[in-house]
Amino acid sequence: MTYPRATLRLQLNHTFTFDDALAQLDYFAALGVSHLYTSPVTTAQPGSMHGYDTVDYGTVSAELGGEAGLRRLAAAVHERGMGLVIDVVPNHMGVGGSHNAWWLDILEWGRHSACARHFDVDWHSPDPALRGKVLMPFLGAQYGEELASGRIELKFDARDGRFVVAYGPHVCPVCPTDYAALLQSANRADLDALAAHFQGLTTQPDDQPRAAAARDALRAFVKRNGTDAIDSLLEGYAGADPVPRERLHRLLERQHYRLAWWRTATDEVNWRRFFDISALAGVRVERHDVFEAVHKLVFRLYADGVIDGLRIDHIDGLADPREYCERLRQRLVPLRATLPYVVVEKILARGEALRADWPVQGTTGYDFMNDVGALLHDPAGAAPLGDTWAAISGSDASFAQVALEARREILAAYLAAELDHAARALHRIAREQTATRDYTYASVHRVVAQLAMHCPVYRIYPANGLRGPIDNRYFSVALDAARAALPRANRAVLDQVDAWLGARSPDTAAQAGDAAAAAANPNPQPQPQRTQTAAQSASQNTAHNAAIKASAKGAGNGGPQNAPLSHALIAQRTALALFSQLTAPLAAKANEDTALYRYGRLLSRNEVGADPDDFARSVEDFHAANAERQKHAPYALLATATHDHKRGEDVRARLAVLSELPADWSAALRAWSTLNLPHRRNDRAGSTDWAPGPAAEAMLYQTLVGCWPPDLDPGDEAGVRALAERIAQWQLKALREAKLRTNWLSPDEAYESDCQAFLFDILAPQHRDGFLHELAGFVARIAPAGALNALLQTTLRLTSPGVPDLYQGTELWDFSLVDPDNRRPVDYAARAAAIDDEPPSAKLAHWRDGRVKFATLRRLFALRARAPELLREGAYVPLEVRGEGAAHVIAFARRHRDSCAVIVGTRLAAAWLEGDVPLVAPQRWGDTAIVLPEGLAAPQWHDWLSDTTTTASEGNRLLVRDVLAALPVAVLSNLAPGRAGTQP
Known part of the structure; x- marks a missing residue:
């Protein structure tokens, strides 16, 4: 398949499966899209309505129809000459519950689990109660209350031969090193004999196969004898009596997790979450082994021709998005003869552009939505x-002021643990250098909080531990704001944190020089290198590239494993990743999920x-x-x-x-x-x-x-x-x-x-x-003008450079609100009934039923099919508009070889509308005209939206009163459809 010319986004779940999509495929083809673009297809938490809580990257969701259903859909899609793009979620997985095998493994074996480094767990928490443990903040009330109530239970899973602690839907395995004592606590000879299999077990990886064999013996015993003996054992850990409850508590204290009230997560969670959602744990996809495990299914489906492209969810959550995109591209390219199509979900701040060194086709389109x-x-x-x-x-207050206050609140009330992790990473660096060992954790914490609050973009993207010129442009905004907000006593710490967050390389000689300077000066004031040139940045990066790229295996939070990296560089990259993985969710949580609900100008x-x-x-x-x-x-x-x-x-x-x-x-x-x-x-x-x-x-x-x-x-x-x-x-x-x-x-x-x-x-x-x-x-009163805006918005989306994406159900009017309202089931029968060959202009009089929008979409999809390169990648030529109504018109041309199109739309015309129809009366335009440049001419221009033809007047001008006589938008082309309203 080639790159898409138009996509249709589908939200899959157990109520709309692969087969349900397959049943609508004729309709999707009739719309004129080239690719279906689906929500995640990997196995998610049971009943998931969105798929972003993946629990198994290696399998296609059975609730959606399994791999057979996906392949069935893909085959039918490809038979129609269409393609399939899927959503991939590399940043986080669904945890809690009982379905994530990776998560359950680390609960069982702790830091010695084979999956211990799959997630961003801080196994060295400064809190003694969490050292070597995973916080499990899933209790509905305080731990003591839930324990006393009997809602925390010791159970036995006969199928797996495994003891588990259960709380509602959540299951936490008991470490096999405790099985011997558990079995012996029943004072039964048969269980004592089984206990011998578990004697002397440790959590070391070499002992884990022996534990599996011992569980096999336990499972065989239960199969032969039933569960009476085990049930008797479990009674010793249950009931209202304080003794069994204390016994259960002591068992829990020995596990590699700490059950806790859900409210503790804000302050104490010791693993990276997706935003502040404790049911979603961050995945360390920067590690080579984790990357391969996360994408194994995706690569197989791509190599087999089942899928044709990827949408990468929440790219800013990754430790190093650039490195991820490079690795993804390197793995995909050899699998197919054509180049892979990859877009990333990236929120761009005002004036920010997607980084040019990411080998992807672009974003998922929020930037265009804003434009x-x-x-x-x-x-x-x-x-x-x-x-x-x-x-x-x-x-x-401006929105910026509202958002800043929201950031302050979010850091304190929702992301306190994440802030703590970033601050501690930097404080560890401070403690390892003699010149900075007296910088206190509290002062570093204050500095990091101010920098995060004032970061004007979601995050920065340093290369190999160093900020480049683009990063510095944004970071300097945060740096100046933090300097203004912090007490003077903290400014030296601020300057040093600036250096550790990528202003300069942690070169060994430079560190030695800093130490010498510190010895000579009891009050050092390090100055950051705030304004690197591109050449300086490139030179510094080159010093580390060979080491960093020497191995493809990830280690730490931000670097490859087994590569000859200095400890200082690893520490700096770790701190940078944690800082970036703080600012991105902070920006999203404060802006999107707080300030946008507080500020209501429009x-x-x-x-x-x-x-x-x-x-x-x-x-x-x-x-x-x-x-x-x-x-x-x-x-x-x-x-x-x-x-x-x-x-x-x-x-x-x-x-x-x-x-x-x-x-x-x-x-x-x-x-x-x-x-x-x-x-x-x-x-x-x-x-x-x-x-x-x-x-x-x-x-x-x-x-x-x-x-x-x-x-x-x-x-x-x-x-x-x-x-x-x-x-x-x-x-x-x-x-x-x-x-x-x-x-x-x-x-x-x-x-x-x-x-x-x-x-x-x-x-x-x-x-x-x-x-x-x-x-x-x-x-x-305002709805006609709103419909006019909607038709303009639709036309611009389908004619601007790029690949238009149609969200499910929005073929007709989209008056949805935030999720779950915008994820309601779609009435495809009603939409299929709207298909006919009439031009959009014929439906304008009855615009309330939405069919004028539907017809506009179909006509422009047809034009894109007729000349794919013209509207996807053809030259973009702004057109001059003159005359009394020029302020109410937008016009541009697209040109590719001999094909061309002129797009004209009405804007800001509420005061010009008369009556109930979203159309400016032709006479109102007066002498308003579009000036066509030299070389952009046609004997006749065919309007794909009204099936009328227009001829340029003297001076190669198009009179707006003629162009927009039938509809508030027009798409004129020197290409005419073979049959009006149909696909070529």
Whole structure:
């Protein structure tokens, strides 16, 4: 297969399996996509609805249909000339429960487990209670309470001949070194004889085969004699009597894990998690053996031609993303004759670009989602909407300020253990050098916290322990902010931490010089090398490359095993990896999962990959971003909806209209708040604690406006109720994610209940003539402009440089909210029924049913099939627009050899619309025209969206009143379809 020309993202789970996808394959082919692009297919926790909690990398999920089902789907896909891209999750696995064999092995054998280095476990915790142990923070209440209640139980697994400690669905193996004492505790001759098999066992790897043989004997005994004897043994560790409970406690104390209340994880977890989720443990894929184990199935499926490309999940969680991508590419290339297609899930900050030295095709498309989303917003609306939000919320803080405060809170309340790990790694370096041995842990901790809080990007990507010029550009922002925030007494520590975090190499001679300087100067003030040139960085990196690449086996948190690396370099790389693996989840947790739920100027800019302070982008900005994409990442995905979006693509498109009507929106907010004042809870005179509160109420109104279905009548009680139930689900998540008056760790259920009651009250049937009428009327007023934005967004996604990605179900209007709302089952029958040969323009009058969007997608997929290179990688040419309506038009051309297309769209046109149709009247455009450059001409231009033809006027200009007469968007080409609306 060649690289995709268009992908369709499918969320697989036990309710939508490989065979379910296979049943819809004719429909997917009729849409015109070239590749299916699925969520993870490896075995996940039972019942997983997303697949990101992998428990076995080596098998295809049986719940999805197993490898046979995957191969069946792939064969049918390939028969239709299509391809298959799968999601790979190398950063973390699902733990807890009883299904992850790697995790269970380290619980059983501790640091001597064959899998002990598969996960980022700190086996040398400074806490004596965790030294050599794994924290298991899965108890629903405090350990003593759960132990006394009998919910922690010693059990015997007859199938495996294994003693385990069970707590609900969680299973923790007992180390075989304890089996002899366990069996002897029953005072039975038969069990004493079995105990002899386990006598003298140690946890050393050489003893583990003997333990397996001893378990075989135990299993055979039970098979012959039943479990009566074992059951009698277990009674000695159960019951309400304190004696057996104390016996169980002493047994637990000897294990390689510590059972703990789930709340302890924030402060004490001694292994890397995915964000703050204790059910997902970080995997050390930087190690060669772990890398191979994680990808063994993927490589086999790719070599066999089952899959054609990979999407790498959460690339920023890895110790060294660059090295990972290089290794992945090196392993994939020899397996197939064609180059592998690999994209990475990477959130780019404002002004940040994907690193050019990563051998991948690009990102999964959040950067494009941000670019096109910002284009839909009127910059003139930023200030008045900001004033309205400040008046409602009582704060004029920018999003950056809100996010900074969120980072401070997240570090303290959610990622304290992760911060501790990074600080301790740096403090260990300090203790090993005479010049810095007196730097205290507390001072290093303060420095690391400030640097992490102020890092302007998700993370930096040092090479071989050294920051390059791009890293320094971002790190210097954090460094300056930390220097301003820290006490003067900590600045020397800050400068030294800067050096350890990649400002300079830990060269042995340099260390010796530092030590000598320290001896001569009792108060050293090391100065960081803040501004490396590219040449300096390359020179320093070269000094380590031979050693680092001498072996492909990973060791430590950031380096190869058995390579001749100095201890200092390993320590520095470890500290750098831990720091980067702190800043990435901190940014995501604080920005995406906290600040975006607190800041509400306009929720259409509160999206993954977006910066709400970056309110709007000009046409020129959009052209510049597309030109960069065409030059550097022509095969990157282009997304406007994903399984992780906060709001559906058409919700955002509609809310963007409010940027054009800020005064009207402000008036509506005031009127609705007054109208619904009687429904507030706990609204006492002078109180500020009423529910839901002014900020949450305002965000609720935005959400209602954004996702109100176009065809929903306020008198439709069942329809309004269904909407209310969806919004209630969003509201609960939004309130807890904001972490202001309730949160996931300690929910205020009374407040949450009051907020839900407020929601259901204002949407109650008896208010159909009050608030519901006002709400529906406002939505009806802005919905045409929202639909216009949505059609523009769709057209730009399918015609910009890159590979457009279609998220499942968004062929029709997408008014979904954050997950799980955006992962609801898709009605494919309704979508299949929408297929016909009519042009999108014929469906504009009935735009509310979404078929105009559906037809637009199909027509442009057809154009991409007709000329794949034209829209995927053809030259990108911004076009000049002149005349009275120029500010309301975006136009560009795509050109590849003899094929060309001109894309024209309407923007910021809310004030120009008349009536109920999302179309500017042709006469309104006046003399507005698109100037075609020399060399871009055709006798006639065929519009793939209206089946009309246009001829350029004198001066090689296209009059907008002609081009956009039938639809608010047009895609003109010198290529005409063989048959309108069909695939060639």
